[in-house]
Amino acid sequence: MAESAEIVGRDRELRQAASTLRKGSNLLITGRAGIGKSALLRVLHELMGGERPCLWVPEGTAKEQAYALARQTHEHVGLRVPETLIPARFLGRARREGVHWRWVGRAIRRMPSRDCVQMVADSLEASAQPVLVFMESLELPPSQAEQFAVVLEVAQVAACMDAANRRERIRRLLWRFPEQERIELRPLTREACREIAERWLDEHPVRFESDRVRAAFLRAVEQDSGGVPAAILGMLETAAAEPEVTRATVRQFSHEAGVTYVDMTPVVILGVAVVIAARYVARGVGSAELYVLAGIGMGLAVAIRFFVMPMMGRR
Structure with missing residues (x-):
């Protein structure tokens, strides 16, 4: 429910993003924390996965990301594994049948992440099918950003970036995403906020003192969430933890994601x-x-x- 809630009211952005990817362009989704960037990216990954090979790079360390990327590349397009990584007892079969992941997975996990990503990049470049790589976050340290730059050189990439990102750290990646290939997610309308809240309450019944208190709670969600899906869900989960939501407690519900900070x-x-x-x-x-x-x-x-x-x- 959390993921579906975060894409309510995003029909226009979803159509624009899918159109950008189908044109063969890179895509960068930006916005404040909790606004639903990752949720939209996951929906796009599922949508485009029915049309072409798609890889998903989750958040994590450089080594975790490189290993996940290598395994998915092997599954979807075939990883060009050097024979030095294949155990001698499987070398003959590998030449005849191709490489099985169980033969090389452990060796690839031990590889330096930079070498692993370069192997992936070489495989993507040699692939007969265009591959789409989804990066859950560009919140990368400079060394990691440098490492993944080779992927952007050989594959189409869709990624998320927090609006507060220190962009100097990922300058080498950002130039691959021109302004026309970026989509900024803005706060949801009050109507979308109410729709999320009502859907959630239908699936997770909460006890209210009266129907008027329920209506007051929905108005509070609309006003105090700031149109941020994470704040809406946080307020709903807080209410669900209460034995009963009363008029006296309605105004106490809030969430950090709904706070807007002013740059002075x-x-x-x-x-x-x-x-x-x-x-x-x-x-x-x-x-x-x-x-x-x-x-x-x-x-x-x-x-x-x-x-x-x-x-x-x-x-």
């Missing part, structure tokens, strides 16, 4: 610039009072930058 950096930078300008003006006109006030303003700006900004947020 531009405001602080502007404030610092004004304070610095005020200090020069004060020295120019010989105003001790203005000079002192500017100094106090500078101190406040520094305090906001280091102590207040990390804690600021808005529902």
Whole structure:
């Protein structure tokens, strides 16, 4: 239910994404945490899997991802395994019948992840069928991003990226996803939020004090979730844990995913610039009072930058 909930209200994005992939272009799905990026990617993986070979790279360490990619490549298009990895007792059969995974799986797991991904890339490049690789997340450290860059050179890729991603770390990957090949998931409409909540409640009955309390709870979900599917599901699961939802408890339900944080950096930078300008003006006109006030303003700006900004947020 969680996955299906996250794609309610995403018909337009799903059609656009499928169209982009069918044209042979790469695809990047962006958006804030909890907005349903991975859920949409999984639906696309299932949809496109009926049309062509599709591989799925889950989140994990470089070694885990490389091994999963190698195994799926072997299953779907055939992995070009060097004979040095095939046990001598199976070498003759491998030349006649092809390589069985059980013969080489352990050796591939022990390979350096970079060598494993390069072997996958060579196999994808040699494949007679175009292969589509789904990467659950581009939240990769620089070394891992460098490692998977070779996959983007030989295969079509669809991936997810958090809107808050430090993009400098994955610059080598991002240039493969032009702006026209990116889809940003925005918060759901209130109607979609209500539909998710009502579907969930149909499958997971929750005891409400009255029908009016149930209606009030649904309104609270619409308003306080911020249109974020993860927040909606979090609020529903919290309500389900209560013996009974009453009017007094309705407003207590919330979820961290529904909180919208405000970036105050531009405001602080502007404030610092004004304070610095005020200090020069004060020295120019010989105003001790203005000079002192500017100094106090500078101190406040520094305090906001280091102590207040990390804690600021808005529902």
